[in-house]
Every structure is written in C-alpha cells, then in structure tokens.
Amino acid sequence: MKTTKEALSTKEQLLRTATELMLAKGFTAVTVDEICEKTGVTKGGFFHYFESKDDLGKSVLEYYWQSQVQMVQEMPFHSIKDPLKRLHGFLDSFADRARDPQITKSCLIGNFSQELSSTYPEIRTLCDKKFSMFADMLKQILDEAKQMYAPRSRLDTKSLAEHFVAIFQGALILSKAKQDTKVIEEGIRHFRQYVEALFKKGRKKAVKSRKRG
Amino acid sequence: MKTTKEALSTKEQLLRTATELMLAKGFTAVTVDEICEKTGVTKGGFFHYFESKDDLGKSVLEYYWQSQVQMVQEMPFHSIKDPLKRLHGFLDSFADRARDPQITKSCLIGNFSQELSSTYPEIRTLCDKKFSMFADMLKQILDEAKQMYAPRSRLDTKSLAEHFVAIFQGALILSKAKQDTKVIEEGIRHFRQYVEALFKKGRKKAVKSRKRG
DNA sequence: ATTAACCTACCTACCAGTTGGTATGTAATT
DNA sequence: AATTACATACCAACTGGTAGGTAGGTTAAT
Incomplete structure (x- = not known):
C-alpha cells in the first residue's frame, strides 16, 4: 500500500x-x-x-465527521474534573478555533444539510445523525454539570445541547456574510452566559425545593 | 399592462x-x-x-427580502407599547410561523450566504446587509427595553440581536436535517429565556448602581 | 495470473446564454 | 383615419461548452 x-x-x-x-x-x-x-x-x-x-458526497461527509471527532477528542478539556469547568473548557476550545485564522469557518454537515436535505434523503439522514451525535457529546457534559450543580432543576439538557449546535451553525452563516468571525465568538459567549444563568436558577430552585421538602 | x-x-x-x-x-x-x-x-x-x-440571484434575494419585510410589518407586535412585551410579541410571531406547516422552513439569505459568499462577492454583501437590517430591527426593540428596564446595564443589544439571527439560521439548518420544526421553537424559547435572564441581571445591577451612586 | 491503481479518450445530456424572430400595443406623424 | 415608427413581451430553435459518467486500456505490485 x-x-x-x-x-x-x-x-x-x-x-x-x-x-x-x-x-x-x-x-x-x-x-x-x-x-x-x-x-x-x-x-x-x-x-x-x-x-x-453522490457516493463521494456521502464519503466526504463521513470523512469530515471523522476529522471533527478527532479534533474534539484532541481538545484539552476532557481531563477537567469539574463538569461545569469542563463545559467552559469545551467552549474555550471552540472559541479558540473561531479566532484561529487558519481554520475554515464552515461546517460541511451544516452546508450539506441546507443544500441537500430536500434532494438527497440519505445525506439528510446522515447530517441528522452527525448533528445528534455532536449534540449528545455536549449533552453528556451538561448532564454531569446538572447533576452536580442543579440536580433538582428540570433543565432540558438535550434541548440545550441542540441549541448550542444551532447557535454555532447560525454563527457560521453570519460570519460568512459578514466576513468576520466575531459573531462566532459572540455566539459562544452568549451561550456561556445563558448556561450560567440557567445553572444559577437551577441552584436557587434546588435550594428552594430542599427547604420546602 | x-x-x-x-x-x-x-x-x-x-x-x-x-x-x-x-x-x-x-x-x-x-x-x-x-x-x-x-x-x-x-x-x-x-x-x-x-x-x-447571477442577475436573477440578486433579484431573487431582493424579492425575497421585500416579502420578508412585508411579513414582519404585518405582524401584530408593533402596536404593543411595552418594549419587553413587544419583544415577546415579536418572538411569538416567529414561533407561530415555525409551527405553521405551510411555511417553508428555510431562509434564502442564509442559503445564499452559505453557498455563494465565497464565489459571488456581490451577493455576499447583499446577504450581509439584509442580515444587518434584520438584526437592527430587533436591536431597536431591545434598545427600548433596555432603556426602560435595565438602563444602567452594559448589555450589548447589537450583539444580542445578531445572536438571535444566528439562533434562527442555525435552527433552520437543524430543522432541515431533523425534519422537525421543534428545534426552531426551542431556539426561540431559549433566546427568550436568555433575554429574560439578562434583563433581570440588568435590573439588579441598576439597583446596585443607584445605591452606590 | 490476477488484481489494484490508475490513465486516455470519449459519450451523452444538459447547462447558461444567443439569435432572430412574431404579436401586440402605443405614440407620433401625415 | 391611416400610416409609420418604435417598444415591450414574449417564443422556437440553436450554440458552445461543460457536466457526470463510461470503455477500455496500461502499469506495477502481489
């Protein structure tokens, strides 16, 4: 070979x-x-x-996905014990990548989803799966953080994880039109703040519940 | 004629x-x-x-934009006096549209931005402008709400408005892959909650500042 | 001897865009 | 009232080029 x-x-x-x-x-x-x-x-x-x-399309999507998975696996946040800090480490890495001018500000899953969903059902399904897998990775961190910091809140971690994926995809689109990557950084910043707010709320609720119960 | x-x-x-x-x-x-x-x-x-x-591309973009502007103008939220309630009215209308099965869950500005930004500079510029105009519309509501409910906070309304645009565009992409419009509704819901949290924080800060000053 | 890894040359369908019209209306001229 | 002139709104048929894809080979390693 x-x-x-x-x-x-x-x-x-x-x-x-x-x-x-x-x-x-x-x-x-x-x-x-x-x-x-x-x-x-x-x-x-x-x-x-x-x-x-078409076959190339599917292969490219798979190839791209694998490279993204590897990229995430090589991020340093995995070793952080505290799940909330790990979440921030995760977001830090994404923000760093948004700042790095060498990295293409585009996502093939998002591109294919938008362009091919209505004409190539197989690719649409593939995109769906990849999105879900990515969201699930984030959901796991959120679940741990929830269990530790807001176990009583009825925070929907799946929806929140998907929300981040949406924010990221949307920010990529905006950054293309604007030719400015700050939107991506801002998107991550907003998500960070939002999660923080949710966890504060969750903590309060948890305290209340404990007092009540 | x-x-x-x-x-x-x-x-x-x-x-x-x-x-x-x-x-x-x-x-x-x-x-x-x-x-x-x-x-x-x-x-x-x-x-x-x-x-x-290419000429058609530009015309279509303009045509689509006009139709979207008209659509927003016909929304009922404009008459709401309270700016924060008006914001919610605005979001309600978008959530309604997300639920309506007759409405195509796709945005031409987003599609063109993603597909043509790197090859058609003119269209990229056009997309940028339309995105900015849309964000600006939302920013005006946010500005009013800020002035009324959190005048002392240093909330970046422009960034927040752009964040909504990103959320919406991203949610559209996800909804295509998932063939499920709930992501759009959820995106709007999350944004709502986020803004609420920001305004609560702003109010607290304003109170603090007043005490300090 | 077989197979994987290519290459050259080609096919067909279809793409954006052109040509050269016709039908209709309108406005000015006679 | 008739005529000329010109513009708008189309259509049928065509052109040149390019798209995805194929047929049938060559080369080199197994």
Whole structure:
C-alpha cells in the first residue's frame, strides 16, 4: 500500500480536496473535474474510488465527521474534573478555533444539510445523525454539570445541547456574510452566559425545593 | 399592462418560482430551464427579464427580502407599547410561523450566504446587509427595553440581536436535517429565556448602581 | 495470473446564454 | 383615419461548452 510511504493515499487526497472545495462552495457547485485537477488525478482515477458524485458526497461527509471527532477528542478539556469547568473548557476550545485564522469557518454537515436535505434523503439522514451525535457529546457534559450543580432543576439538557449546535451553525452563516468571525465568538459567549444563568436558577430552585421538602 | 388583470406579472412569477426552488435546493442546483418550465415561460422569455442567472440571484434575494419585510410589518407586535412585551410579541410571531406547516422552513439569505459568499462577492454583501437590517430591527426593540428596564446595564443589544439571527439560521439548518420544526421553537424559547435572564441581571445591577451612586 | 491503481479518450445530456424572430400595443406623424 | 415608427413581451430553435459518467486500456505490485 502507498499509505505507509506517502503521506496520504490518493483516495484520501481526493476526499481532502473535495472537503475543502465543498466547504467553500457547497456540493453542487463543485465539479468532479475540479476535484480531479486540484488533486492531480484524472477522472478515471476518481471513478475508480467513487461510484458517483453522490457516493463521494456521502464519503466526504463521513470523512469530515471523522476529522471533527478527532479534533474534539484532541481538545484539552476532557481531563477537567469539574463538569461545569469542563463545559467552559469545551467552549474555550471552540472559541479558540473561531479566532484561529487558519481554520475554515464552515461546517460541511451544516452546508450539506441546507443544500441537500430536500434532494438527497440519505445525506439528510446522515447530517441528522452527525448533528445528534455532536449534540449528545455536549449533552453528556451538561448532564454531569446538572447533576452536580442543579440536580433538582428540570433543565432540558438535550434541548440545550441542540441549541448550542444551532447557535454555532447560525454563527457560521453570519460570519460568512459578514466576513468576520466575531459573531462566532459572540455566539459562544452568549451561550456561556445563558448556561450560567440557567445553572444559577437551577441552584436557587434546588435550594428552594430542599427547604420546602 | 397585464399586471392589473392577471394576478402576477411574468417577471414576478419567475421570481416566485425561482425563490421557491432555491429555498429548497440552493442557487446552483436550480437551473434556468427548471424555472422556465415550472413558470410556463420559454428561455427567451426568461432572458428577456434577467441578464443572467447571477442577475436573477440578486433579484431573487431582493424579492425575497421585500416579502420578508412585508411579513414582519404585518405582524401584530408593533402596536404593543411595552418594549419587553413587544419583544415577546415579536418572538411569538416567529414561533407561530415555525409551527405553521405551510411555511417553508428555510431562509434564502442564509442559503445564499452559505453557498455563494465565497464565489459571488456581490451577493455576499447583499446577504450581509439584509442580515444587518434584520438584526437592527430587533436591536431597536431591545434598545427600548433596555432603556426602560435595565438602563444602567452594559448589555450589548447589537450583539444580542445578531445572536438571535444566528439562533434562527442555525435552527433552520437543524430543522432541515431533523425534519422537525421543534428545534426552531426551542431556539426561540431559549433566546427568550436568555433575554429574560439578562434583563433581570440588568435590573439588579441598576439597583446596585443607584445605591452606590 | 490476477488484481489494484490508475490513465486516455470519449459519450451523452444538459447547462447558461444567443439569435432572430412574431404579436401586440402605443405614440407620433401625415 | 391611416400610416409609420418604435417598444415591450414574449417564443422556437440553436450554440458552445461543460457536466457526470463510461470503455477500455496500461502499469506495477502481489
């Protein structure tokens, strides 16, 4: 296999190029020819690895997702014991990434969801799953924080986690129009403040309940 | 002129069809032929009204924006005197629309921003302006509410208004993937709660400041 | 000998956009 | 009242180029 010697296999190079282009222009606007030229592979080569452009779409989505998962796994917040501090560590990492000019301010899951949901049901389902998995990761932190700091409140951690995903996706869209990443930072800041407010409320309620009960 | 007798001029019919299709599939995936066929006009007819597909893009964006402005103007919240209640009225209307199954859960400004920002600078600028105008509308309500209920707080109403736009855009994306509009309702609910929390905090601070000063 | 990993050359459908019309109305001229 | 002139609102048929995809090969490693 080439993978051992060369940095990346041809297939992975194709996936990388496709990801890069589709992050900027979306699925439909990117042509197979474009991907081939930029990767330095002919069309025959491309169709050796992918059945069709649609097939590429699914593969690219999976590839992108894996890279995102890895990225999150490499974030330093996991080792933080206190769940609320861990949450802030999580948000810090995302804010750092928003500030980093080298990182593309776009999300393939969001792009595909918007562009392909009504025409490619399979991709729509895939996007749904990825969104849910991402939200679930955040939900776990929120659940722990809730249990520790506001166990009696009826805070809906699932909805709150999904809310963050929405904030993030929306901020990406705004940042593209504005060509300014501050919206992303602000979105994270607002979410932070909101969660803080919710936990304060939860604590109060918990105290009240304890007094009552 | 035909406009008086017929419901809509040919140009407006073309704009409508284009809007409808592009809300679902995005700009690139919609072909001029498709728009023509669905409108019942030939290509010659289309290019009589629009210089190019790009030109159509800009026109469609403007047309969509106007329709959205009109929609907001027709909402009942404007007559509410109390600015905080007016804000809730505003949010109520958006939540109602999220619930209404007849309304397409998609925003052309968001779609275009995501799809075309990197390739069509003019459209990107247009999206930016529309987003800003929408945020500004909300900012005005927030400003009034701030002045009345938390005049001393250093609440950033502009950032908060933009945050709502982001929440809304993000929720639309999620709702497409999930095929469930509850995320939109939830997004609005969370924003509501967040603003409430901010105003409570502002009130406390104002009280404190008054005591101190 | 077989298979994976490509490449060259090509096909067909469809894309945005053009050409050169016609039908209709309107406004000024005769 | 008839004629000329011009504009608007379309249509049918076409063009050039590009899209996704295929057929059939070559090369090199297993």
